[in-house]
């Protein structure tokens with residue numbers, strides 16, 4: 001058993017004792033309170049027409065639910081490291097909240113994400129590096145720090161061989177495999193198709209034998225990694241991917257005649273319900289399905305690593321955008337808001353795959369009353385497709401109202417797209433209690449000076 005991810009040396013686990021495995025029934029009420037308070041306290045307004053709000057209570061509940069779900073299906077003392085996929089919400093205060101109060105480390109896939117995890121205080125023993133294009137320098141740094149590394153392909157493994165030969169490292173090393181179980185409803189997010197770019201494709205001719213040999217040749221390789229899920233993939237299919245990794249681990253250990261692979265990294269990918277406030281499927285649903293179909297993986301012989309991203313943060317984020325103008329075009333009412341492609345890139349470019357709920361609030365931040373009217377909710381960018389919703393039934397939005405874009409805590413509010421040099425929105429955490437709503441700045445809005453600097457402002461003469 002790897003001791004570095006045992007509960008004793010694990011990250012903080014705070015005081016969240018309520019496993020909160022079911023949908024968080026109080027979340028919509030907290031959101032209403034927060035929207036109103038954001039308007040009253042000037043977090044949004046005419047001069048600050050766009051902000052992201054993060055529900056700290058909800059994030060803590062999700063982290064607790066994740067831990068509880070896997071505690072329930074593994075014997076006490078089983079080493080389990082939950083590593084948050086930083087790309088979902090790359091914000092240092094979020095990483096620190098998850099680490100200090102949620103007991104959740106970090107899965108990083110770029111030098112930038114690693115820097116964020118380190119800035120949040122996530123220790124190397126609770127960090128996992130997974131990107132498909134690691135440079136030699138990145139690998140060398142990770143091994144020097146003792147960060148877990150999952151190699152993506154034989155060429156990367158050869159680089160790791162050279163580093164391991166050059167000097168000892170405490171980094172647990174694994175190999176990513178693609179069980180080729182098939183894709184889900186969103187092609188761009190399906191990691192386990194026959195031709196996915198990730199990992200060693202296990203069903204390709206000769207691949208499985210090569211993988212087994214690769215482990216036998218490298219007694220220091222102790223982990224096996226797969227990430228078969230993501231939005232649009234049914235839980236049953238994700239479970240099949242994990243089962244394939246488990247069977248391979250068993251085969252390798254049998255061939256080695258010892259428990260060489262001591263930890264299986266099952267990736268993330270729990271899908272999120274974007275259609276209502278119900279937090280389904282739950283971590284408990286997934287953990288029970290794993291227990292049912294891959295019991296050997298959870299019987300305590302293996303340590304586990306998970307890498308959930310979207311499911312930890314999505315439902316806890318709300319983007320609040322002021323309606324600047326309201327017009328009609330070809331009889332269609334259109335609300336022109338400040339949230340568009342810069343903050344909801346996937347929804348704008350692939351609306352069929354990524355529909356988002358929108359709630360209408362009035363200028364005081366109260367839920368907007370009135371009969372539902374089919375209208376477009378548009379963003380500020382200069383192209384016709386910059387729409388958050390088309391023909392959506394909502395109380396008619398007027399100038400000064402707010403459109404709240406729900407479930408945007410992951411892959412939305414913090415994943416800015418710099419189209420039209422629109423500023424990165426400010427992001428605020430909130431806690432709602434009897435004494436009112438308290439906001440804290442997670443990330444200030446980007447300034448115009450920063451936009452100029454990041455756009456070559458210091459090199460104005462470079463092309464003269």
Ligand SMILES: *Cc1c(COP(=O)(O)O)cnc(C)c1O
Pocket residue numbers: 085087088107109130227229230231267268269270307308309310311
């Ligand atoms: C993106 C990613 C995750 C997280 O996926 P979610 O769908 O956000 O849970 C985990 N592991 C790897 C390797 C990833 O690329």
